[in-house]
Amino acid sequence: MTIRLLIAEDHDMVREGLRITFEETDIDVVGEATTGSGAVRLAKHEEANVLLLDIQMPSGDGFYVLQQVKLVNPKLAVLFYSQHERPDYMDRAHALGASGYLTKRARAEELIDAVRRAGRGEDLWG
Template sequence: MSAIRVLLADDHHLVRTGFRVILEAEDDIEVVGEASDGRQAVDLAARQRPDVVLMDVEMPGTDGLEATRRIVAADTGPAVLILTTFDRDDYLFAALQAGASGFLLKNGTPEALIDAVRVVARGDALLAPEITRRVIATFARPGAPTGGRADGARLSELTPREHEVLVLLAGGATNAEIATALFLGEATVKTHVSRVLAKLGLRDRTQAVVYAYEHGVVTPGA
């Protein structure tokens, strides 16, 4: 199996060095480039074709959020994992809207970073429980976006089983947990997840969680 190719984007050299040391200690991960700003990250992503980009948010010139939008928009764009020092809701939701597959804080453990790289590299989204709670809390607030509830056309395309999968996705369940809950094989669950995303026009599981709450498929506290 080929190694997971990772691009590091952070304007602090010491931070990039630390990430490189952590990641390259793993046999299945290879760091293929480093960028000190968003523009370099976009250019290197196009040239090096990594599987995963570790992206800082606050960088000079083109910031990490804009760089994420440009990278994800490419036909063969890699997964982008946001890594930031700032635990801010505006960064979190801007990152999700930009198409990031995950959002981590830099004060996490090396093990969490390594696991996150592997998760997004295999095409899953990294939505940690505390992040899921933040998403839920946002849509539970008075005045939270609900305009999508009237958009039942796409939801009506889901089969009953696919609807069940979407509900479980919204709760942050992994494929293995969905398989257990619905008495299905994991391969079957992966197929259902792919169909749910395709029918709803979503890029990944993270967007599925946001969509489910925004469109009233599930409600906070339910």
Template sequence: MTGPRVLVADDHALVRSGIVALLDAADLEVVGEATTGREAVDAAARLHPDIVLMDIRMPDMDGIEATAKVTGQADPPRVLVLTTFDLDEYVYRALAAGASGFLLKDARPDRLVDAVRTVAAGEALLAPGLTRRLIERYLSLPPTPAPRSDLTPREQEIWMLIATGLSNAEIGGRLFLSEATVKAHITRLLAKLGLRDRVQAVVAAYESGLIRPGQA
């Protein structure tokens, strides 16, 4: 096995076994399974997976709290949240807790495999329109922000464009920059903000008031 190491956390045995079989068939290494949020946290600390597939509704400890605890560990794995409804009120909170993205449970099998590879590779699984709707629905209107003095005007501009859901290619087209240059700016931006990926950058943009609900 050369792919990312995966921990599958879901309390439904049939769902969990189906995911495990799918990942095994795609040459992704499943290092463990968990049936409760607490088990997921303990297993992540013990097994050191690259990525945790976390069901949002888990017994003992829900997927939101479990996600926060997992991403708070030393050298944490990335978390991909699985949810049944695309407007589940808990999805935003899971992203804010440190998840790198979310996926519907009824996604096509190849979509799930691609999502695991994408998130494990350090990218964020961000569906811009859906994520913006969640943020706009569950985030109260923030105050007008003061500009970040540690960000350059270009970094501030790119942060806002990330928050509106634009891809690197779209940002490059808007600003007449190459994708490589945009990626370099985003890497520096995330480092300055202390964030791991563009999902967290979107959440932080709304929380800081850089962009307001309805503006994206």
């Protein structure tokens, strides 16, 4: 099964690196956003399995985006990908319905595995 992935990340180099990371996998990047509002638009209009979401972005932080995405596309798995290793952020993401939370320290293999698992509907919190 091919996973259809949306990436919401405001830093161009990070977004480009993520796209390259998924090129040789069964994960297709089908949309990219640089703002929170752009991520919500993508989630509403693109057919995707997973949204890889940064927390700090212009026009809507990741928590706001998660709440909006769950309204417009409740089946879309949302996986946070953040520089912040804060337990309160992780707890909030979990409480709001994110499928999981990875820090930007994660290795490429961990990220790919997490996206695949989220795309299959797995909960990565356990």
